């Protein structure tokens with residue numbers, strides 16, 4: 001393409017994603033390429049603005065894809081892809097993210113530098129500070145989800161597609177890739193890549209489903225130890241209290257929109273390849289089937305699974321004590337179509353990747369009775385999925401076969 005044609009193409013498409021958008025799960029896979037337009041800022045509800053974008057364009061997929069940031073006041077990143085592949089199961093994934101060639105596979109593994117931000121010790125102190133604020137009942141705080149991050153620097157550009165392929169091997173999660181910066185923008189192509197076990201909200205017709213998780217234990221390699229970890233979690237009063245905060249918040253927020261809404265009294269175990277969680281499947285029937293999945297996701301988000309209770313006070317404490325912007329970590333990733341149907345997943349177990357750099361995030365819910373060292377260990381356990389997919393441990397060392 002000549003320069004003028006390239007410039008015209010860039011102006012026509014305000015965002016030209018360098019990578020496909022992907023949501024990959026055993027139930028459904030969605031891959032979006034290119035961009036026909038971005039959902040604009042504006043006073044009307046997000047769902048309405050998304051519908052306006054879909055209706056305004058001509059031919060093309062009738063949906064928007066993207067991510068909501070953790071901060072409710074920050075701008076969402078939502079766009080209408082130019083092409084869409086969709087399949088029940090994972091079949092359309094392999095075509096969009098083909099396996100690497102043998103030549104690339106034979107290259108020596110990358111070398112990594114890993115810098116915790118904050119350090120584990122500083123994280124534990126922040127947890128202790130949260131506990132003392134809760135003990136003083138400051139701002140009525142009952143739960144705060146505090147996170148820490150790992151900054152990774154590789155000796156070469158990180159292959160987001162390879163990471164996504166590795167993450168999607170765990171059948172219990174939804175792997176995702178959300179391109180955040182345009183190709184040719186001058187910046188390294190930035191993307192949010194992860195593998196979440198947590199469904200914020202899905203909506204088809206009048207039926208809504210949410211599957212919040214809260215309360216966690218690291219899985220063990222040995223069967224007996226793994227079972228014991230699961231049973232210990234299920235019996236833990238502290239974890240059940242931590243979990244209940246999330247279920248109550250979701251039920252309270254959804255109730256005005258539903259004619260039926262139900263959740264089991266007690267949580268059940270949910271497993272990923274590396275973690276046990278307490279989970280509750282909430283199912284409801286909307287009063288108005290035209291309510292947008294995007295508006296419902298924006299209403300629920302961020303739940304006490306990633307923020308805390310009361311929500312605004314917890315968000316303020318998080319901003320103060322974590323000392324960094326979460327960006328899209330602990331936000332939501334998903335899609336919404338012209339009928340308002342869609343699915344939004346909690347953006348956890350993820351990393352923001354740009355060139356040779358990655359920033360990984362993991363958080364843990366703190367309630368009265370939490371132990372700072374155990375919460376630090378829980379964040380390490382949650383890093384394992386991403387680090388394992390990159391083939392390294394928390395110190396940047398290449399993982400041995402037994403660890404994998």
Ligand SMILES: C=C(O[C@@H]1C=C(C(=O)O)C=C[C@H]1O)C(=O)O
Nearest residue numbers: 214215216305348362363364365
């Ligand atoms: C905040 C994260 O996970 C959330 C917190 C959990 C907990 O505190 O037990 C469990 C699942 C997630 O809702 C994360 O993985 O970063």
